[in-house]
Structure formats: C-alpha cells, structure tokens
Amino acid sequence: MLRLDFGESLIKGKPVLSELLERLPATIELTLGGLAVMLIIAFPLGLLAARYPGRLPDYLGRMFALIGASVPVFWIGLLLIYAFAFKLQWFPTMGRGGLRELILPSVTLGSGLAAVHARLLRSGLLDSLSQEYIRAARARGLSEWRVFFRHALRAALIPALTMFGMTLGSLLAGSVVVETLFSWPGLGSMAVDAIFQRDYPLIQGYLLMTGAFVTAVNLAVDLAYGMLDPRIRLGKGGSG
Numbered sequence: 529m530l531r532l533d534f535g536e537s538l539i540k541g542k543p544v545l546s547e548l549l550e551r552l553p554a555t556i557e558l559t560l561g562g563l564a565v566m567l568i569i570a571f572p573l574g575l576l577a578a579r580y581p582g583r584l585p586d587y588l589g590r591m592f593a594l595i596g597a598s599v600p601v602f603w604i605g606l607l608l609i610y611a612f613a614f615k616l617q618w619f620p621t622m623g624r625g626g627l628r629e630l631i632l633p634s635v636t637l638g639s640g641l642a643a644v645h646a647r648l649l650r651s652g653l654l655d656s657l658s659q660e661y662i663r664a665a666r667a668r669g670l671s672e673w674r675v676f677f678r679h680a681l682r683a684a685l686i687p688a689l690t691m692f693g694m695t696l697g698s699l700l701a702g703s704v705v706v707e708t709l710f711s712w713p714g715l716g717s718m719a720v721d722a723i724f725q726r727d728y729p730l731i732q733g734y735l736l737m738t739g740a741f742v743t744a745v746n747l748a749v750d751l752a753y754g755m756l757d758p759r760i761r762l763g764k765g766g767s768g
Contacts, residue, residue, distance in 0.1 A: 539725050548715070554624050555714035558637065559699040560706065561630050565696075565744035566645060573642070574649030578684075579676065581654060589646055590668035596643020605636040605709045621712035633710045637703055640693055646712025648691055652684030659683075686753060693749035700745070701738035 534544035535559040577589030612632060619632050656662065658682050665675045707716035715734060723729040 529736065534736065535729035537722075537730045538727045539730075541723075544692070544729050547730060548733055548737055551713060551715050551718045555700065555703075555707075555716065557624075557630065558633055558712055558714055559696070561634030562637030562703070562706075563642065563696070563697060564635050566641040567573075567667065569639065569642035570645040570649060573646040574653065574740075575681075577646070577650040578653030578657070581768060582695060586650075589650060593643045593647035596640055597647070599640070601636060601640045602705050602709055604639055605632070608632050608636055609709075610668035611697070624713055633706050633712055636709070637706050645688060645691060649684060649688050652678055656680040656683040666704050667726075689749055689752060693745050697738075697745040702740040 532545055533549075536543055537547055540547065558684060573589040576585035578586075579584055609621050612618045619628050620630075623629055627679065644660075648682070653676075657676075662675060662680055664673075665679055701715065702719055703714075705718035705747055706712065707714045717739070719731065719734050721727075721735065
C-alpha cells in the first residue's frame with residue numbers, strides 16, 4: 529500500500545494501479561456531469577419549494593422528489609435511451625467520446641440524485657426559516673431576499689453538504705448501474721468485470737482507491753462546515 533503496488537491483474541497481466549488510473553478519468557468525467565445536472569435541477573427546485581411552501585412550486589418540487597426517489601436509476605436510463613437514442617436518435621447509446629456521449633448518462637445519474645437533494649434542501653430551508661434568528665433578522669428590517677439567501681440558506685446548506693459529500697464519494701467510487709447500462713469505461717464497470725472474472729488484485733485495488741476517495745471527501749466536508757457556520761469552528765473564542 530505504501531508503495532502503491534497492488535500487484536498485477538490476473539486477467540490482463542497489467543499493474544493494478546495503471547488499470548485504475550486508466551479508468552479514473554472516465555469516472556471523474558461522469559461524476560462531474562452527474563453533479564452538474566443534479567445542481568441545475570435540485571438547487572432551483574429546493575429554493576422555490578421552500579420560498580413558496582404550500583403553493584404550486586412546492587407541490588411540483590415534492591412531486592418530483594417523490595417520483596425521482598422512487599424510480600430506479602436503471603429504469604430512468606432505459607427510458608432516456610428509448611426516447612432520445614432509439615426514437616429521436618439524438619444521442620448515442622453507449623461508449624465514451626465527446627459531449628453527446630456524456631449527456632444521457634449524466635442526466636440519468638443526476639436526475640435521481642436531484643430528487644433527494646432538492647427534498648433535503650427544502651426541508652433544511654423550512655427549518656432554518658422557523659428559527660428565532662430569522663425572525664430577529666426580519667425584525668431588524670433586513671430585506672426578505674437577504675434573510676433568505678444570506679442567513680437561512682447558509683444554515684440549510686450544512687445537512688445538504690453532508691449528503692453532497694456522501695454522494696460525491698459514491699460517484700467517485702464509480703456508478704456501477706449507470707456505467708454498466710451505458711457501457712461507460714469507468715471504475716464501476718471495471719469493478720463489475722473484475723468481480724465476474726474473479727480478478728482479486730484488481731478488486732482489492734479498487735476497494736482501496738474508493739475507500740481513499742470516501743475518506744478524503746468526508747474530510748473536505750468536515751472542513752467546509754466551519755466556512756458555512758462560524759459557530760462550529762474550533763478554537764474560536766475560548767472553548768470553541
């Protein structure tokens with residue numbers, strides 16, 4: 529481990545580390561695409577649902593969150609393939625190449641994640657808006673825009689950031705279902721092939737790498753807490 533020597537693949541006869549590094553860029557590319565789709569969908573939906581509770585944006589946001597959290601990812605991918613690749617023939621169905629090959633896997637990955645994050649952001653914002661310091665900020669005459677985005681949103685991002693870190697760690701480990709469905713040459717599809725072929729050194733190297741990713745992301749999330757909420761910074765003002 530210290531020398532990053534994980535042995536050689538039993539099937540290909542190549543060093544495990546080179547196999548992992550060869551597949552890593554594809555996984556990072558798909559991770560960034562899925563996160564971009566997730567943020568584009570989840571952030572506006574969560575904000576609008578919390579800003580207008582009990583009204584049309586809230587109903588639409590909750591309906592999307594319910595459907596997105598209930599529908600399996602592979603089924604979303606199959607629907608997108610049927611509609612946009614088979615019927616309309618706008619995008620290819622498999623492989624890695626340019627932007628056109630990235631769109632369908634990213635939308636498949638990001639739409640399912642967006643439902644969970646939109647719901648979490650909405651609940652966090654509603655909880656923040658009911659706090660005493662929000663009422664005090666309104667009593668001081670601050671604008672509703674500043675109260676919502678400067679104070680309530682900042683506090684609501686803490687649980688959302690926790691879920692974001694868990695999501696990022698799992699995506700860097702490779703989205704097995706999406707990569708397999710779209711024949712995406714990332715870490716997830718590599719792990720599936722290694723399991724079926726009983727390539728034990730490659731599986732061990734994959735698990736060590738993904739464990740390192742999850743640990744690093746969780747550490748970064750913990751450090752980011754203090755930037756969002758100064759109250760949880762250590763060593764500030766005595767006991768901290």
